[in-house]
Amino acid sequence: xxxxxxxxxxxxxxxxxxxxxxxxxxxxxxxxxxxxxxxxxxxxxxxxxxxxxxxxxxxxxxxxxxxxxxxxxxxxxxxxxxxxxxxxxxxxxxxxxxxxxxxxxxxxxxxxxxxxxxxxxxxxxxxxxxxxxxxxxxxxxxxxxxxxxxxxxxxxxxxxxxxxxxxxxxxxxxxxxxxxxxxxxxxxxxxxxxxxxxxxxxxxxxxxxxxxxxxxxxxxxxxx
Amino acid sequence: xxxxxxxxxxxxxxxxxxxxxxxxxxxxxxxxxxxxxxxxxxxxxxxxxxxxxxxxxxxxxxxxxxxxxxxxxxxxxxxxxxxxxxxxxxxxxxxxxxxxxxxxxxxxxxxxxxxxxxxxxxxxxxxxxxxxxxxxxxxxxxxxxxxxxxxxxxxxxxxxxxxxxxxxxxxxxxxxxxxxxxxxxxxxxxxxxxxxxxxxxxxxxxxxxxxxxxxxxxxxxxxxxxxxxxxxxxxxxxxxxxxxxxxxxxxxxxxxxxxxxxxxxxxxxxxxxxxxxxxxxxxxxxxxxxxxxxxxxxxxxxxxxxxxxxxxxxxxxxxxxxxxxxxxxxxxxxxxxxxxxxxxxxxxxxxxxxxxxxxxxxxxxxxxxxxxxxxxxxxxxxxxxxxxxxxxxxxxxxxxxxxxxxxxxxxxxxxxxxxxxxxxxxxxxxxxxxxxxxxxxxxxxxxxxxxxxxxxxxxxxxxxxxxxxxxxxxxxxxxxxxxxxxxxxx
Numbered sequence: 001x002x003x004x005x006x007x008x009x010x011x012x013x014x015x016x017x018x019x020x021x022x023x024x025x026x027x028x029x030x031x032x033x034x035x036x037x038x039x040x041x042x043x044x045x046x047x048x049x050x051x052x053x054x055x056x057x058x059x060x061x062x063x064x065x066x067x068x069x070x071x072x073x074x075x076x077x078x079x080x081x082x083x084x085x086x087x088x089x090x091x092x093x094x095x096x097x098x099x100x101x102x103x104x105x106x107x108x109x110x111x112x113x114x115x116x117x118x119x120x121x122x123x124x125x126x127x128x129x130x131x132x133x134x135x136x137x138x139x140x141x142x143x144x145x146x147x148x149x150x151x152x153x154x155x156x157x158x159x160x161x162x163x164x165x166x167x168x169x170x171x172x173x174x175x176x177x178x179x180x181x182x183x184x185x186x187x188x189x190x191x192x193x194x195x196x197x198x199x200x201x202x203x204x205x206x207x208x209x210x211x212x213x214x215x216x217x218x219x220x221x222x223x224x
Numbered sequence: 225x226x227x228x229x230x231x232x233x234x235x236x237x238x239x240x241x242x243x244x245x246x247x248x249x250x251x252x253x254x255x256x257x258x259x260x261x262x263x264x265x266x267x268x269x270x271x272x273x274x275x276x277x278x279x280x281x282x283x284x285x286x287x288x289x290x291x292x293x294x295x296x297x298x299x300x301x302x303x304x305x306x307x308x309x310x311x312x313x314x315x316x317x318x319x320x321x322x323x324x325x326x327x328x329x330x331x332x333x334x335x336x337x338x339x340x341x342x343x344x345x346x347x348x349x350x351x352x353x354x355x356x357x358x359x360x361x362x363x364x365x366x367x368x369x370x371x372x373x374x375x376x377x378x379x380x381x382x383x384x385x386x387x388x389x390x391x392x393x394x395x396x397x398x399x400x401x402x403x404x405x406x407x408x409x410x411x412x413x414x415x416x417x418x419x420x421x422x423x424x425x426x427x428x429x430x431x432x433x434x435x436x437x438x439x440x441x442x443x444x445x446x447x448x449x450x451x452x453x454x455x456x457x458x459x460x461x462x463x464x465x466x467x468x469x470x471x472x473x474x475x476x477x478x479x480x481x482x483x484x485x486x487x488x489x490x491x492x493x494x495x496x497x498x499x500x501x502x503x504x505x506x507x508x509x510x511x512x513x514x515x516x517x518x519x520x521x522x523x524x525x526x527x528x529x530x531x532x533x534x535x536x537x538x539x540x541x542x543x544x545x546x547x548x549x550x551x552x553x554x555x556x557x558x559x560x561x562x563x564x565x566x567x568x569x570x571x572x573x574x575x576x577x578x579x580x581x582x583x584x585x586x587x588x589x590x591x592x593x594x595x596x597x598x599x600x601x602x603x604x605x606x607x608x609x610x611x612x613x614x615x616x617x618x619x620x621x622x623x624x625x626x627x628x629x630x631x632x633x634x635x636x637x638x639x640x641x642x643x644x645x646x647x648x649x650x651x652x653x654x655x656x657x658x659x660x661x662x663x664x665x666x667x668x669x670x671x672x673x674x675x676x677x678x679x680x681x682x683x684x685x686x687x688x689x690x691x692x693x694x695x696x697x698x699x700x701x702x703x704x705x706x707x708x709x710x711x712x713x714x
Contacts, residue, residue, distance in 0.1 A: 122428050142396055149389060158385055165392035173399035177406050180399065184351035184413075188395060191358050195388055198362045202369070202384060206377045 009057045013050065013130055017137045020046045020171060021113065024144040027164055028105045028151075031095050036160045037079060040167075043141075044074035047167050050134070051174055057130070058178055066174065066185050073189040078163065078196050085200030086156055086207070099151045109144045116140035131175050138172020141165075155203035159196070166192055227275050228284035230268035231291060234299065234342050237261040237268070238306075242335035251324055254331035255314035262310045262338060266303035272296045277697045280704050287414040288349050294705035295345030297552060297698065298479045301559035302345070305471040306338045308683040309464035312567045315675030316463065319574060322372065330370060336363040337468065344476045348414040353480060354398050357444065358391040360472055368461040368469075379453075379460035386453040387444045394440025400433035401484075415483060422490035434488050434496045438481060438503060445477040445533050446526075447503050448510035455518075458526035459579060463570030466522065467563040470529040475559040478533060482540045482551065486709035489543065501541035505635060507534030512643040515650075520579045521572070524650060525565050528605055531643050532558040535636060539620045540709070542632055546623035549706035550616065556698070557616035557690060561604050564683040568594075568601040571672055571680065572654075581650055586659035594672070597680060599655045604687050606647035607640060612690035 023043035030036045048070045055063035098105060116139035124132045145164035152158050166188065173180060241261030245254040275282055276296040283290035291299065313334065317327055340363055343356035361384060369380030402413055408424040410417060418425075443450035458466050481500065488496035511531035518524050532554065539551035571594055578584055588595035604611035617640055625633030 119432070123432065139396075142393070146389065146393070149385070155381065162385070162388050162392060165389065166395060169392065169396035169399055172396065173403065176403040177399060179406060179411060180402050183349065184398075184402070187351050187355040191355055191391070194359065194362045198365055199381075199384055199388075202365060202377065202381055205369075206374070206381060209374050209377060 007057055009053050010129055010133075013053050013057070014133050016046050016050045016053065017133050017171075020050065021137045021140060024141045024164065024168070025106060025109055027145065027148050027161065028098075028109055029102050030157075033096065033154070033156050036096075036157045037082060040160045040163060041075055041079055043164060043167055044070060044078075047171055047174075048075065050171065054130070054174055054178060060178055062180075062182060063174065063178055065182055069185050069189045073192060074163075074167070077193060081193070081196050082156070082200060085197070086203055096157060097153050099153065105147070105151060108147060112143040112147060113140040116143055134175040135172050138168050138170075138175075141168030141171060144168075155199070155206060159199045159203070162195060162199075163192060227279060227282050228290070230271045230275070231282065231284045231289060231346055233268045234265045234272075234303065234346065235339065237264040238335045238338040238342065242332065242339065245328065245331035245335055249324070249328065251317065251327040251331070252314075254328060255310070255317065258310040258331050258335055258338075259307065259314060261335065262303060262307035265338075265342060266300070266307045269296070269300040269303040273300050273701050274697050276704070277700045280708075283348075287412055287417065288352070289346060290348050291346050292415070292705070292708060293701045294479060294483065294552060294708065297556055297701050297705065298345040298475050298559075299342060300698075301475045301556060302338075302341050302471055304560060304686070305467055305563045306341070308563050308567070308679045309467050310334065311682070312467075312563075312570060312676050312679035313462065313464040315673035315677075315679065316570060316574065318673050318675075322370070326370070326372065329366065333363055333366050337367060339363075341468070341472060341476060345479055348416065350398060350401065350413050350415070350418070354391070354394060357394075357441065357477070357480065358388070360476075361387040361391065361444065364465065364469065367465045368457050370462055370465070371460060375456075376460045379456035382453040383457040386450070390440045390443025390450065392440070393443070394437050397433045397436030397438075397440055400429055400436060404429040404433060415487075418487045419490070422487050425487075425491050427491050427493040430488055430491055431493075431495045434484060434494075435499055437484060438496075438499055441477050441481060442503055445473040446530050447507045447533060447537075448530060449506070451510075451530060454526055454530070455520075455523045459520055459522050463522075463566045463573065464563075466526065467566040470526075470562040470566070471559050474529050474533045474536065474562065475555050478536045478540070478551070478555055481537065482548070482709055485540060489710075497541040497543050500537050501632065504534045504537030504539075504541055505632075505639075507531065508538060508636060508639045509534070509642075512639045512646065515643050515646040519581055521569055521581055521584070521650065521654065522579055524581070524647065525562070525569060525605065528643065528647065529558075529562060531639070532562075535617070535620060535640070538632060538636055539624060542624045542627040542629065544623060544627045545706050545710055547620070547627050548709045549702050550619040550623040552702045552705050553616040553619050554613075556702070557612035560683070560686040560690065561601075561611065561613055564680065564687050565601045565605045567676065567680045567683055568598045571676055572598055574672060574676070581654065584654045586657045587655045590659050595655050597684075599651065601684075601687075602647060602651040602655075604691075606644045606651070608644070608648075610688075610691045612687050615691060 026039040030039050048067050051067040117136045120136045142165050145161050149158050149161035238261045241257040244257035273296045276293050281292040340356050340359040347353050365380050365384045369376040404425045408421045410421045446454040485496040488494040508531050511527045514527040536551045536554050539547045607613045607617045
């Protein structure tokens with residue numbers, strides 16, 4: 001096996017990875033819409049820090065630009081757009097319902113994390129330390145976010161789950177493909193904004209019509 | 225005129241129509257602009273197919289914008305569907321109760337959707353192809369929930385959530401694909417760049433990337449078991465939108481998946497075909513069973529779209545030249561037939577205001593032309609001769625039976641027979657027999673908007689013609705595309 005030299009920044013990259021994964025668990029446990037949004041912003045911030053650390057490690061200006069896009073899109077624009085399009089649903093101070101209880105969900109999330117390590121093991125074989133640290137965590141974040149969407153009943157937490165998938169995907173990729181063309185990053189950021197805009201408007205209309213954004217309760221269209 | 229000119233015009237025409245829809249307050253003007261825009265795009269797509277005959281691929285901006293033989297066939301289907309759907313929508317909207325503002329919005333979203341849809345086969349950079357595919361969802365959400373009632377928004381939400389979820393999984397796959405490419409030292413993330421680097425791509429990464437993209441785009445194409453959004457979205461979306469969604473799911477997405485599988489097959493130890501075969505067969509079989517038990521004719525044809533997407537992927541996975549050609553042929557035949565059946569079903573809805581199969585009996589005795597057209601279109605989609613799908617399904621069966629895995633052909637034949645019987649069973653019950661107790665609403669005007677009739681007549685032309693004769697350039701295009709998917713460079 002090839003031995004890769006340690007870099008003094010690696011310690012911080014591992015730390016950010018751990019905190020990033022913690023945010024995925026936080027997205028399951030958050031009890032209010034605003035809490036979900038805060039966890040999402042925190043996760044985006046950790047993604048950005050991780051990008052910055054990698055930019056320093058690889059002396060890559062591309063990654064600096066990616067960090068800039070992340071800050072602009074995920075930390076500034078998205079929370080702002082969400083607060084604008086879905087203000088009423090956002091400030092409601094009531095407990096969100098989960099289809100599966102939080103402790104059980106956290107256990108399942110743990111299992112998903114192990115699954116992510118299992119799936120990525122063949123990919124990580126013989127790769128540098130940073131890749132072995134970040135790649136499985138990115139996959140785990142994707143799996144946990146998908147799981148979060150399935151157990152949430154309301155529109156906004158589901159949407160934040162979607163955005164968290166994208167975060168996880170990019171967390172996995174920045175380390176393996178730090179030269180990923182900027183156009184891809186721009187495309188993804190553009191897409192994320194469009195998702196927030198479209199789904200935000202949609203959830204507002206649902207709220208306007210039915211008085212709640214509990215999309216999980218809408219069951220008029222079942223095939224009988 | 226430079227060879228790449230038609231590519232730009234295909235985009236420019238709906239863009240101009242979008243401008244008209246955004247500025248004009250007259251819905252008829254917006255509708256006419258959308259029809260004209262899509263018609264121009266269709267003409268240019270025809271020119272593209274003709275050009276590709278001679279040049280095998282046309283490049284507008286190297287590595288970014290261009291079209292290959294497969295793409296030119298796909299864009300031809302998309303533009304034809306776009307044109308007829310615009311025509312039908314214009315007619316149907318005149319009977320729709322919605323206000324002018326909602327109708328204006330409809331044309332804005334419709335043109336945006338066409339722009340994204342046409343972009344899929346015309347873009348070469350993979351990240352942008354992914355973006356175009358994702359945007360088709362976001363631009364069609366408000367078309368799906370056009371009716372504006374809670375059920376329509378529920379359908380729109382499910383559709384948006386499930387397909388965006390798919391897109392997010394696909395992005396992970398796309399990024400893994402880029403990683404695989406980067407390990408070879410290349411950064412040319414276009415179809416041709418991937419084909420050039422293919423023999424050196426690491427198989428473990430590539431296999432995972434393909435699986436993630438297949439699952440992600442499979443959710444968007446409503447492949448089973450990711451089809452939960454589909455019954456709701458189709459039963460709420462306007463009929464011309466159903467036609468366009470069908471083209472997206474059974475032409476544009478299989479195009480991307482087959483191209484990717486073609487690249488994966490150039491590497492040793494590729495599992496791409498096995499996964500595609502699994503999803504293809506499960507979708508074709510599952511959809512055939514869903515067709516039997518459905519209660520709405522709109523959903524019936526939605527399930528038939530899944531079945532066809534399954535057949536296409538299965539044929540592509542059989543991995544012989546003839547099977548790949550048959551897959552592309554199936555894309556073409558189904559892509560021109562689906563709009564026709566949704567328009568015919570749309571007229572049935574305009575006349576009866578009913579969606580449930582059980583509510584519709586004896587169409588033929590109430591409206592002779594409407595019933596006969598619906599019958600013919602239904603037989604065409606079921607795969608009866610002398611229509612286009614009959615020939616293409618025959619080609620799929622023949623080529624898969626001759627492939628190294630002949631059991632694929634046998635299983636597919638079984639699924640095709642099940643769905644044929646199920647569709648014709650529902651069809652005969654709707655068209656023949658005594659009409660159900662006629663209520664006051666159904667008694668109302670049994671006339672159709674002229675534009676709807678025109679859309680049906682135009683949409684019927686290729687369905688009939690392709691059942692007898694396939695124009696030379698299209699045969700050539702299908703052949704070149706089949707070869708290219710097999711790895712020979714254009």
